[in-house]
Every structure is written in structure tokens, then in C-alpha cells.
Amino acid sequence: MATKYNMQAEKTPIAEQDPVVRASNFDEVALGYTLEEAINEANRCIQCPKKPCVSGCPVGVPIPEFMKELAEGNVARAYAIVRAANTLPAICGRVCPQETQCEGVCTRGRKGDPVGIGRLERFVADWALDNPEEAAAALAAYTQETEEGQEYTAQKLSQYKVALIGSGPASLTCAGELAKRGVKVTVFEALHAVGGVLVYGIPEFRLPKDLVAREVAAITDLGVTFEMDAVVGKLYTIEELREEQGFDAIFIGTGAGLPMYLGIEGEALNGVMVANELLTRVNLMKAFRFPEYHTPVYAGKKCVVVGGGNVAMDAARTAKRLGADVTIVYRRSMTEMPAREEEIHHAEEEGIHFNILTNPVRALGNDEGWIEGLECVRMELGEPDESGRRRPVEIEGSNFVIDCDMLVVAIGSRTNPLIGNTTEGLEVTKRGPIVVDEATGATSLPGVFAGGDVATGAATVILAMGAGKAAAKGIVDYLLQD
Numbered sequence: 457m458a459t460k461y462n463m464q465a466e467k468t469p470i471a472e473q474d475p476v477v478r479a480s481n482f483d484e485v486a487l488g489y490t491l492e493e494a495i496n497e498a499n500r501c502i503q504c505p506k507k508p509c510v511s512g513c514p515v516g517v518p519i520p521e522f523m524k525e526l527a528e529g530n531v532a533r534a535y536a537i538v539r540a541a542n543t544l545p546a547i548c549g550r551v552c553p554q555e556t557q558c559e560g561v562c563t564r565g566r567k568g569d570p571v572g573i574g575r576l577e578r579f580v581a582d583w584a585l586d587n588p589e590e591a592a593a594a595l596a597a598y599t600q601e602t603e604e605g606q607e608y609t610a611q612k613l614s615q616y617k618v619a620l621i622g623s624g625p626a627s628l629t630c631a632g633e634l635a636k637r638g639v640k641v642t643v644f645e646a647l648h649a650v651g652g653v654l655v656y657g658i659p660e661f662r663l664p665k666d667l668v669a670r671e672v673a674a675i676t677d678l679g680v681t682f683e684m685d686a687v688v689g690k691l692y693t694i695e696e697l698r699e700e701q702g703f704d705a706i707f708i709g710t711g712a713g714l715p716m717y718l719g720i721e722g723e724a725l726n727g728v729m730v731a732n733e734l735l736t737r738v739n740l741m742k743a744f745r746f747p748e749y750h751t752p753v754y755a756g757k758k759c760v761v762v763g764g765g766n767v768a769m770d771a772a773r774t775a776k777r778l779g780a781d782v783t784i785v786y787r788r789s790m791t792e793m794p795a796r797e798e799e800i801h802h803a804e805e806e807g808i809h810f811n812i813l814t815n816p817v818r819a820l821g822n823d824e825g826w827i828e829g830l831e832c833v834r835m836e837l838g839e840p841d842e843s844g845r846r847r848p849v850e851i852e853g854s855n856f857v858i859d860c861d862m863l864v865v866a867i868g869s870r871t872n873p874l875i876g877n878t879t880e881g882l883e884v885t886k887r888g889p890i891v892v893d894e895a896t897g898a899t900s901l902p903g904v905f906a907g908g909d910v911a912t913g914a915a916t917v918i919l920a921m922g923a924g925k926a927a928a929k930g931i932v933d934y935l936l937q938d
């Protein structure tokens with residue numbers, strides 16, 4: 457009998473916390489599908505033969521196969537299919553920009569909404585976290601079917617040890633892929649917590665930290681060791697890791713966490729901070745639960761956030777939850793705003809104001825050295841620039857002041873030069889990223905690989921994961937060439 461697909465044009469809605477309620481708490485916004493809703497949505501996948509969604513996914517999840525299993529109610533098997541390709545599915549289901557990747561090319565998206573692939577990935581991953589034994593058995597069975605005959609290689613690879621620097625999604629993926637193949641893996645992380653931006657940047661209300669810890673635990677269970685508070689480039693150099701500690705290969709996944717500043721007058725006033733500082737205090741150090749946790753955070757009554765990316769949305773929504781009335785200042789229009797559509801929508805729902813086509817020129821301070829206003833100018837859009845977006849051009853004489861007692865700068869970040877400066881022969885570009893071969897992650901130094909934001913500049917979780925996966929393969933090929 458032919459399968460009867462669900463031809464409803466819209467995605468099955470997902471339950472969310474009410475905007476008014478959630479704007480003053482740090483609990484997760486989206487609440488996830490029930491089993492019935494998940495099956496209903498999975499049935500919207502029509503199993504089209506070209507499977508554009510698979511090539512739209514940087515880690516190559518066999519999406520139609522997992523949809524088919526889920527549509528038939530086989531949640532464990534659906535999970536196993538996803539997890540075999542994606543080390544961090546509960547995370548990706550929540551934060552991946554699916555609209556520009558798998559869902560962006562979904563055949564159903566030509567007439568109506570694409571299939572809610574992200575929501576379904578989240579559903580099966582959350583199910584697995586709640587049913588660990590059943591999930592592990594399903595994954596083991598699936599892996600055995602698909603990776604038969606690889607035991608010999610695993611035995612050979614177990615004689616090698618590899619050091620991974622940084623513990624963000626690039627390294628976590630690389631670690632999982634290497635450990636799965638039998639390699640001994642040690643991850644060196646500068647902070648006291650594992651996860652990179654997943655723990656210090658993306659807020660709790662989008663990505664609960666206990667969930668990150670649970671997906672990391674699954675990687676630890678594969679035998680991966682984590683050495684925390686270890687700043688490579690200061691504590692050890694890459695050369696020392698290779699020559700003195702005997703690592704056979706190195707993967708650099710140190711991200712792009714060095715914040716950029718506006719460079720305007722008044723930026724050193726009290727009450728001005730970069731988004732990194734606000735988010736790290738709140739997410740990593742749990743300042744929103746001060747004094748139960750020891751790190752405080754400054755929260756103003758009127759906050760301006762400068763920027764239009766995901767980081768700006770996260771900073772604005774965090775400041776709102778700390779009690780501020782928040783305005784985003786962005787120099788282009790809503791159309792050019794790089795943040796995910798969903799994040800902009802959620803920010804609007806939560807009452808964040810948007811002052812678009814506006815650029816800051818000076819922060820104004822009071823006698824005590826605190827910020828009390830941000831002088832801005834109005835902008836208009838001119839010809840497209842090198843990014844393809846229309847260049848914002850200042851409208852002369854349009855200066856005006858926005859009153860504020862808090863300013864958060866969220867205009868981007870760069871790679872930290874520490875490792876480049878302390879590693880002789882490692883080629884980096886003028887702007888900072890490490891030069892790599894995209895297919896293998898190989899750098900200019902034999903046995904040293906890199907990937908994620910440190911090679912691309914600030915990008916996305918799934919691109920970092922794709923790079924970590926490709927580098928794991930590059931590292932295995934390098935180790936086996938002896």
C-alpha cells in the first residue's frame with residue numbers, strides 16, 4: 457500500500473513559553489514536540505529521491521531515513537540514524553540555522569513550510585537523553601550494521617594519541633569521531649567548562665546547559681579525556697605537546713572568541729561591555745542567580761545593544777531578562793540583519809525595540825564616569841559592498857541621542873592570535889584565521905590540523921562540527937599513512 461504522507465502546508469506548531477512570562481525567566485523558550493506531533497511532522501517528509509536536505513547538512517545526516525523511521529514511530533532507530541552522523545543532535549536541533557541549510561533546500565519548502573527537520577532532530581535527541589539504555593542499544597545495533605569490518609583499523613588506531621585544543625563543537629565532534637575509531641584523545645580547554653560557545657555564549661533560554669553537559673558526557677563515555685584550565689600557547693606550546701608529551705597529531709579548535717570594539721569615544725565608560733562579557737557572566741558563571749553563584753553582573757534599566765547578529769539578539773534578550781528595557785541599534789535594515797529569523801521574531805515578541813539604519817558615534821558619560829546616553833546617526837542604504845549587502849551610508853546632520861545606562865557591543869569577534877604567535881611555521885591569514893585544507897583540516901604544519909571558527913572566522917555550530925568531522929578523517933588518514 458502506498459504511504460500516505462501528511463500534505464499539510466505548515467509545519468506542526470511547537471509549544472513555546474508565553475513571551476510575557478519568558479521575558480523575565482531563563483527557562484527554555486521552545487518546549488518541543490510530543491510523540492504524536494513528531495510523527496505528524498515526520499510524515500510531512502515525502503521521501504523525495506534527490507534528498508537535497510542531506511547535501512544541505514554539513515555533517516551529512518541521512519535525514520529522509522530518520523524521517524521514515526520516526527514517521528513509523530520507531531524513535532530509537534530514528535535517533536540512532538541521526539546520532540551516528542551527528543555527535544551533538546540535541547544541540548543542533550536547537551541552534552542550527554536549519555532555514556539556510558537542510559530546511560532551506562527541502563522539497564516541501566517549495567510550496568509551504570519545509571519539514572521541521574530541526575524540531576524533529578531535537579525530539580529524537582531529547583528522547584535519547586531520557587531513555588539512555590534503549591538509545592545506546594539502538595545506536596550500537598545501527599553502528600554494527602553500517603560500520604562492519606572496521607575493528608581491525610580501530611585496533612591499529614588505538615596506539616595513537618591526539619591532542620585537541622579547545623572544547624567547542626569543532627573539537628567535540630572531532631573528539632567523538634576519533635574516539636569512535638579507537639584513537640586516544642585528550643582535549644585541552646582554557647576555561648573550566650567544556651563546550652566553548654555552547655556553554656559561555658548561547659544563553660540557557662535557547663540551549664539549556666544541563667543538556668550540553670549530557671551530550672558532552674556521551675563523548676566522555678567514549679574514553680575522551682578533558683584537561684581544563686589549560687591555555688595552550690601559555691601552559692604548553694603546540695611543539696611541546698608533540699615533542700615532550702608525545703601526541704601524534706594535534707587539532708586546533710580554539711574558535712573566534714576575541715571580541716571587536718566600536719572604537720568610539722566613551723567606550724571605556726562604566727556600564728559599557730562587550731556581549732562576550734555579559735553572556736559569559738550570565739551563562740557560564742550563572743550571574744543571573746547571584747548571590748547563590750558568586751559572579752555578579754551589571755544590569756541597567758535602559759540598555760542599548762549594538763549589532764544585528766545572533767550574538768546581539770542573545771545579549772539583548774539576556775539584558776531584558778535581567779530587567780532592562782532594551783533597544784537594538786543596527787546600521788542596516790531588517791532585511792540585512794544576519795541573526796536567525798527565529799531569534800529576531802522571539803526578540804520582537806519579548807518586547808525588544810529595534811532602532812535600525814542607525815549607527816553609534818559616541819557614548820556620553822556623567823560626572824561619575826557612567827554611561828548616560830549613546831549618540832547615533834541615521835543611515836541610508838547605498839550600493840552593495842563586498843559582502844553583497846547594501847552599504848550603509850551616514851545621513852549628515854542626523855545625530856540624535858538614545859538615553860541609556862548600559863551599552864552592550866555585539867559587532868563580531870575574531871580569532872585569538874595566541875596560538876599563531878607561539879607556533880612557528882603555522883600559516884595564518886592577515887585577518888587571523890588559520891589556513892587549512894578544507895577537505896582534511898590540514899594546516900601548513902605536518903600532523904597539525906585545525907577547523908571551526910578558528911579557520912573560518914565566526915560562523916555556525918554545524919559548520920564547526922562539519923570541519924571537526926572532516927579533520928577527524930584527515931587525522932586518521934595521516935596516522936595510518938605510517
Ligand SMILES: Cc1cc2nc3c(=O)[nH]c(=O)nc-3n(C[C@H](O)[C@H](O)[C@H](O)COP(=O)(O)OP(=O)(O)OC[C@H]3O[C@@H](n4cnc5c(N)ncnc54)[C@H](O)[C@@H]3O)c2cc1C
Nearest residue numbers: 622624625626646652653657688711908909915916917920
Ligand atoms: C552568543 C553566540 C550565539 C551564537 N548562536 C549561534 C546559533 O544560534 N547557531 C549557530 O549555529 N551558531 C551560533 N553561534 C556561533 C557558534 O557558536 C560558533 O560558530 C561555534 O561555537 C564555533 O565552534 P568552535 O568549536 O570552532 O569554537 P568555540 O565554540 O568558540 O570553542 C572554542 C573553545 O576553545 C577554547 N580556547 C580558545 N583558545 C584556547 C587556547 N589557547 N587553549 C585552550 N583552549 C582554548 C575556548 O575557551 C572555547 O571553549 C553563536 C555564537 C555566539 C558567540
